[in-house]
Amino acid sequence: xxxxxxxxxxxxxxxxxxxxxxxxxxxxxxxxxxxxxxxxxxxxxxxxxxxxxxxxxxxxxxxxxxxxxxxxxxxxxxxxxxxxxxxxxxxxxxxxxxxxxxxxxxxxxxxxxxxxxxxxxxxxxxxxxxxxxxxxxxxxxxxxxxxxxxxxxxxxxxxxxxxxxxxxxxxxxxxxxxxxxxxxxxxxxxxxxxxxxxxxxxxxxxxxxxxxxxxxxxxxxxxxxxxxxxxxxxxxxxxxxxx
Numbered sequence: 001x002x003x004x005x006x007x008x009x010x011x012x013x014x015x016x017x018x019x020x021x022x023x024x025x026x027x028x029x030x031x032x033x034x035x036x037x038x039x040x041x042x043x044x045x046x047x048x049x050x051x052x053x054x055x056x057x058x059x060x061x062x063x064x065x066x067x068x069x070x071x072x073x074x075x076x077x078x079x080x081x082x083x084x085x086x087x088x089x090x091x092x093x094x095x096x097x098x099x100x101x102x103x104x105x106x107x108x109x110x111x112x113x114x115x116x117x118x119x120x121x122x123x124x125x126x127x128x129x130x131x132x133x134x135x136x137x138x139x140x141x142x143x144x145x146x147x148x149x150x151x152x153x154x155x156x157x158x159x160x161x162x163x164x165x166x167x168x169x170x171x172x173x174x175x176x177x178x179x180x181x182x183x184x185x186x187x188x189x190x191x192x193x194x195x196x197x198x199x200x201x202x203x204x205x206x207x208x209x210x211x212x213x214x215x216x217x218x219x220x221x222x223x224x225x226x227x228x229x230x231x232x233x234x235x236x237x238x239x240x241x242x243x
Contacts (some may be wrong), residue, residue: 002225192235
């Protein structure tokens with residue numbers, strides 16, 4: 001194998017390590033982003049539930065004010081009841097008093113229902129706050145893990161980048177442009193080994209896509225340091241001498 005293909009294989013080895021590191025970093029970042037989105041959803045639900053509880057409590061408070069007003073009115077009606085002088089006035093006042101008491105009783109029942117609802121909302125809110133704390137703790141853990149992963153790989157990634165630049169110096173601009181394009185397409189797997197598909201016949205295939213290759217292509221790489229690509233997948237071909 002010639003120096004060009006050896007340089008390309010070395011470059012591919014470096015590229016695959018870089019791709020793997022970047023993949024791990026991306027996975028960490030995605031976990032953080034996914035958890036951040038989940039956290040935001042929990043916080044929005046929490047805000048909505050707090051607002052619903054506030055409005056429910058306002059309804060209870062309004063009924064409470066109404067009940068106090070009615071209680072004062074009933075008290076005045078009772079006092080006035082003792083001052084009436086005719087049976088007709090007494091009956092009318094008594095009917096009004098009973099109506100007020102019935103309305104107050106209905107309001108008290110409504111207030112009780114609302115208070116039970118408020119208590120249930122408070123309990124749900126407490127559980128949601130606990131959920132928020134759990135999600136916040138998980139988010140902080142994932143952010144810490146992502147930061148640690150970045151720190152762990154920072155030195156190695158820098159070293160690999162320097163090695164990549166050094167390896168690229170041995171290759172021409174056109175070859176590097178091809179390498180970059182294929183690396184982006186195949187996540188670093190730029191090279192494909194020519195494989196013999198039959199032990200006794202000159203039949204070969206691309207190790208990347210397994211499409212048939214001509215014997216001429218295999219023979220050319222055995223005798224020349226040449227950049228040949230698979231016509232199907234476009235990967236740069238190489239061959240072992242013992243193939």
